[in-house]
Amino acid sequence: MDHSEGGRSTLEFDLCIIGAGPAGITIAREFANANVRVCLLDAGGLTIEREVKDLSRAEDVGRLPGSEDRHRVRAFGGSSNHWGGHCAPLEPDDFEKLDWIHHSGWPHGFDELRPFHVRAHDVLGLGEFDYDPESVGAKLGYKTFPFDPTKIKSTVSRYNRVRFAPTYGDELNNAPNIKVILHADVSDIQLEEAASDKVAHVLVKTIAGNEFHVAAKCFVVSSGAMENARILLMSNQQRPAGLGNHSDLVGRFYQEHLWHSSGCIVPRTERPDLKFYFNEWPLGDIGVRAHIAMPANMVRELRIPKYRSEISAVSVAFRTAEAIQLGVTMSDVVALISDPVGLGTVLACRSESIPTAYLLMNHVEQIPNPDSRVTLSNQKDAFGRPQPRLNWQLSRLDHEGVVRSQRAIAQEVGRSGFGRVRIELGEDDDTFLQRAFGVGHQMGTTRMDNDPALGVTDGNAKVHHTDNLYVAGSSLFPRCGWPNPTLTIVATSIRLADHLKTQFRADGLL
Amino acid sequence: MSEKSPLMNRRLFVGGGIVLAVATLYMGAVGRGALKACGEVRGNAELPPDVQPLIQIGKAHLKDLARKGEPAMLNDVFLDARVLNSDDIVGAVQRRLLALDRESQDEFERGETVIVDGWVLAKSEARFCAALALRAERYNPLIA
Numbered sequence A: 001m002d003h004s005e006g007g008r009s010t011l012e013f014d015l016c017i018i019g020a021g022p023a024g025i026t027i028a029r030e031f032a033n034a035n036v037r038v039c040l041l042d043a044g045g046l047t048i049e050r051e052v053k054d055l056s057r058a059e060d061v062g063r064l065p066g067s068e069d070r071h072r073v074r075a076f077g078g079s080s081n082h083w084g085g086h087c088a089p090l091e092p093d094d095f096e097k098l099d100w101i102h103h104s105g106w107p108h109g110f111d112e113l114r115p116f117h118v119r120a121h122d123v124l125g126l127g128e129f130d131y132d133p134e135s136v137g138a139k140l141g142y143k144t145f146p147f148d149p150t151k152i153k154s155t156v157s158r159y160n161r162v163r164f165a166p167t168y169g170d171e172l173n174n175a176p177n178i179k180v181i182l183h184a185d186v187s188d189i190q191l192e193e194a195a196s197d198k199v200a201h202v203l204v205k206t207i208a209g210n211e212f213h214v215a216a217k218c219f220v221v222s223s224g225a226m227e228n229a230r231i232l233l234m235s236n237q238q239r240p241a242g243l244g245n246h247s248d249l250v251g252r253f254y255q256e257h258l259w260h261s262s263g264c265i266v267p268r269t270e271r272p273d274l275k276f277y278f279n280e281w282p283l284g285d286i287g288v289r290a291h292i293a294m295p296a297n298m299v300r301e302l303r304i305p306k307y308r309s310e311i312s313a314v315s316v317a318f319r320t321a322e323a324i325q326l327g328v329t330m331s332d333v334v335a336l337i338s339d340p341v342g343l344g345t346v347l348a349c350r351s352e353s354i355p356t357a358y359l360l361m362n363h364v365e366q367i368p369n370p371d372s373r374v375t376l377s378n379q380k381d382a383f384g385r386p387q388p389r390l391n392w393q394l395s396r397l398d399h400e401g402v403v404r405s406q407r408a409i410a411q412e413v414g415r416s417g418f419g420r421v422r423i424e425l426g427e428d429d430d431t432f433l434q435r436a437f438g439v440g441h442q443m444g445t446t447r448m449d450n451d452p453a454l455g456v457t458d459g460n461a462k463v464h465h466t467d468n469l470y471v472a473g474s475s476l477f478p479r480c481g482w483p484n485p486t487l488t489i490v491a492t493s494i495r496l497a498d499h500l501k502t503q504f505r506a507d508g509l510l
Numbered sequence B: 001m002s003e004k005s006p007l008m009n010r011r012l013f014v015g016g017g018i019v020l021a022v023a024t025l026y027m028g029a030v031g032r033g034a035l036k037a038c039g040e041v042r043g044n045a046e047l048p049p050d051v052q053p054l055i056q057i058g059k060a061h062l063k064d065l066a067r068k069g070e071p072a073m074l075n076d077v078f079l080d081a082r083v084l085n086s087d088d089i090v091g092a093v094q095r096r097l098l099a100l101d102r103e104s105q106d107e108f109e110r111g112e113t114v115i116v117d118g119w120v121l122a123k124s125e126a127r128f129c130a131a132l133a134l135r136a137e138r139y140n141p142l143i144a
């Protein structure tokens, strides 16, 4: 039933979802054709529009200012409109509380999320839930690196660039219980009254200048990690610090995956059988590719954040950006490590073959850092709302983790007789800070913890000190590991949908 | 080990309070004297130009050692240069490379590695290359 109040009309639903990216669309689909009235609001339309995009603009004051702007898409389908489709599930130790990583530990373990990762696989059309590099490699006839798996392990990623808008738009449109409203930008979340924990409605603004309310029994904020924090902070009329910000945690622990080249592996001999690592390869309808990572025992031993590296094969003629200072080239090292039975091999190696190097393109976890945060800027958007202000910061351990991982890789590459490694990382933090950039995986601004003093949301993704306000997406992640986030975003969203179904059942709605 | 052993060289370097640039060390009186005392500069066969890549690594390693002030390791290099004390220099390099293959894997196992210009190498690999660089500098300045 829709009604008007204070000049603004109010649309009434059971469930209001704010943001139609992979998280919001997944939750809405879970309720398709059910006896629950769902409203899915998105600030954008079906295409990217400049006027709408400008509403996402952030004041970017941390490292690499300006880089954030590229990442978010304010349009139906969210960033799935331009994502890479690269998927892998989190690993068991990503959920653990580790004494060398402050603020680590999820409120639930790997096993709890496992069935949801499997269900998320279907949503993302990723085929069989098989992440064993040997088994996937065998299907393609490709080998994996001959390293001791307790020193360097291989991982496998699956790729499917599902665009959520075209893939699931019709299904949502055809579901009689779901109303999708585009160009509906949520500007405020309002409680029944200041003393209440119950959200009554959200205020929606449109670029055409209209405003209306959406009232519901339950609300889910699924607008991406930057906007989730922004919306909670902006909703400060009744609670001056914003919703969920009782412990000054909303917007903190902003994380990205750090992407940078760290050096190269030079094999003793050409290894064409290792091409599983160098490209995405078709497997049925999807792509698969192997990477290398630090196994859990090494992560513990080295006391580092989680580490994965992608590998690109480059010719020896390739020179990395950082100048080789003392003039030792790849040919020199290949000459040293080539089959040393005779000097002739050294000569042949020098003159004939074009040795290949495997460039290490790291994709590593950023550890949670309370100073890395999203706050509200003094600058305003076209609706007069504060822009988000991003102060992205890294920690010393982010740098050290990569340095220690490189050394461990170099050790194993040499020990196994495979070849040698050149590390192209400065010893100092500065070089690293200049070269590591983010890849559009924004995470961690509404961290989950069952203790309200330590989290914005609880283990069910409910905002602490509210009765009916939930968050979905990677802003929930207390730690992110190395896996690209969207498979886990979809998994946690399905888990949240299941939890909401239980609530609705208890209320006699389902 | 006599008073003129590498141990003495180490003392000399440390006692001198400085570690000079490697070329100076080697070509200068102190360095040459020390090497002669070890009997390391007898052979006069020329190194084949194709060991240039190894010499490149060696030169970089020597520069590093000098820059970091590691005279003890420099002495190890001088000791290593003994294997090159042969008229059959190609054979000597071949034999050493063959042995290095096994040694270096063991050294990697034990974590005994050095970083030369970013390259993570077994200590004895880098040392051998450095010895080659010294040898090249002594007998074939054109290569060095």
Ligand SMILES: Cc1cc2nc3c(=O)[nH]c(=O)nc-3n(C[C@H](O)[C@H](O)[C@H](O)COP(=O)(O)OP(=O)(O)OC[C@H]3O[C@@H](n4cnc5c(N)ncnc54)[C@H](O)[C@@H]3O)c2cc1C
Binding pocket: A018, A019, A020, A021, A022, A023, A024, A041, A042, A043, A044, A070, A071, A072, A073, A074, A075, A076, A077, A078, A079, A080, A082, A083, A084, A085, A086, A087, A184, A185, A186, A187, A222, A223, A224, A225, A227, A231, A439, A440, A441, A442, A472, A473, A474, A484, A485, A486, A487, A489
């Ligand atoms: C270039 C690029 C490549 C990527 N590649 C990969 C990859 O290969 N693998 C991977 O796992 N991840 C990848 N990602 C990340 C992935 O795209 C995101 O993790 C994912 O899209 C997040 O889903 P989401 O639903 O939480 O948020 P989003 O996709 O950000 O969707 C949020 C939605 O909320 C809407 N919204 C925002 N504010 C409001 C508001 N106030 N009111 C109403 N609606 C609002 C937006 O319009 C948007 O539709 C990539 C990202 C980028 C930028």
